[in-house]
Amino acid sequence: MLGEYSLPDVLERIYENQLALEAAIMELTLLIEEQGAQEVGGNVRGALWTMSENTGYIRQGLARLKGENQA
Numbered sequence: 001m002l003g004e005y006s007l008p009d010v011l012e013r014i015y016e017n018q019l020a021l022e023a024a025i026m027e028l029t030l031l032i033e034e035q036g037a038q039e040v041g042g043n044v045r046g047a048l049w050t051m052s053e054n055t056g057y058i059r060q061g062l063a064r065l066k067g068e069n070q071a
Contacts, residue, residue: 007065008062008065008066011058011061011062011065012062015058015059015062018051018055018058019055022048022051022052025044025047025048026048028044029041029044029045029048032044
C-alpha cells in the first residue's frame with residue numbers, strides 16, 4: 001500500500017490540506033472580528049501570516065522532490 005503513494009504525492013496532499021485549513025480559519029476569523037473580538041482576530045491573522053510565509057518554501061520543496069523523482 002505504501003508503495004502506491006510517493007513522498008511528493010503525500011506531501012502535496014498535506015500542503016493542500018494546509019491551504020484548506022488556512023481558508024477555513026480565515027473565514028472563522030472574519031466572523032469573530034465581526035463580533036468584536038479584534039484582538040483574537042489579530043492573533044489568528046499572525047498565525048495565518050506564518051502559514052502563508054511557509055507556503056513558498058513548501059511549494060519549492062515539493063517541486064524539488066518531484067524533479068528528483070522524475071530523474
